[in-house]
Amino acid sequence: MNPMQTIYNHAKTVSIFQQLCSRFNSVQGFLSQLEGFALYLLATMGPGQGEVVEIGSYKGLSTCWIAEGLKASNREQVTAVDHFEGSDEHSDEEKKDLLEIFLANISEQGLNDYVIPTKMSSENAVQKWHENGAKPIRLLFIDGDHSYEGVKKDFNLWSELLIESGIVCFHDYQSKGYPGVTRFVDELLVHSSRYGDVMNANALKVIQIINGNHHVD
Numbered sequence: 001m002n003p004m005q006t007i008y009n010h011a012k013t014v015s016i017f018q019q020l021c022s023r024f025n026s027v028q029g030f031l032s033q034l035e036g037f038a039l040y041l042l043a044t045m046g047p048g049q050g051e052v053v054e055i056g057s058y059k060g061l062s063t064c065w066i067a068e069g070l071k072a073s074n075r076e077q078v079t080a081v082d083h084f085e086g087s088d089e090h091s092d093e094e095k096k097d098l099l100e101i102f103l104a105n106i107s108e109q110g111l112n113d114y115v116i117p118t119k120m121s122s123e124n125a126v127q128k129w130h131e132n133g134a135k136p137i138r139l140l141f142i143d144g145d146h147s148y149e150g151v152k153k154d155f156n157l158w159s160e161l162l163i164e165s166g167i168v169c170f171h172d173y174q175s176k177g178y179p180g181v182t183r184f185v186d187e188l189l190v191h192s193s194r195y196g197d198v199m200n201a202n203a204l205k206v207i208q209i210i211n212g213n214h215h216v217d
């Protein structure tokens, strides 16, 4: 490619990043801008065809980044699964009015058409997903229960639905306070030849199926 075109493309990417950072600045959440942009890029340009599922939406920050990527590329909607009761690590204040705030944020950002709010536990949502035809998933973002058992359960419940080149993102990998996430992901990468380590963006760990599906016991 022409070097000037390459320079222009890089500058354009940075400009999109800056615009989105300032847009989503008003949405409260637990996600860095780089992590959000990595999700945006995966939503926009990620491989394969299939559904996009998020476990753990909170007030919608990660949902906005993903949905904006889907909108930019005119791709699928994101199914945003959360019981909207908050997690153990959240204060009472942080757990207040989660669903209402989530819906308001998605609406204010003009992303209603790209988000399917799903007020349900991950366990109930996956059961419903199977009842509704078990549509294959191309991108799965796990940011719900951060305990070792919780991350493992979410992964095992949803990963069997991934397409062949399916991508899984885990949030809070190598984050202080969430050793269970790191332990589960490290064990998965060591014990399974089916997943390849794609990248880290701050505390976002991205892995991809390189050899069919896998269940971790």
Ligand SMILES: C[S@@+](CC[C@H](N)C(=O)[O-])C[C@H]1O[C@@H](n2cnc3c(N)ncnc32)[C@H](O)[C@@H]1O
Pocket: 028, 029, 030, 031, 055, 056, 057, 058, 059, 060, 061, 062, 063, 081, 082, 083, 084, 085, 086, 087, 098, 120, 121, 122, 123, 143, 144, 145
């Ligand atoms: C760390 S927050 C998610 C942060 C969000 N992704 C963001 O960008 O700010 C974790 C969320 O997971 C939800 N959650 C925890 N366990 C869950 C479960 N078993 N099923 C569904 N949602 C769950 C909580 O209600 C909480 O909103």
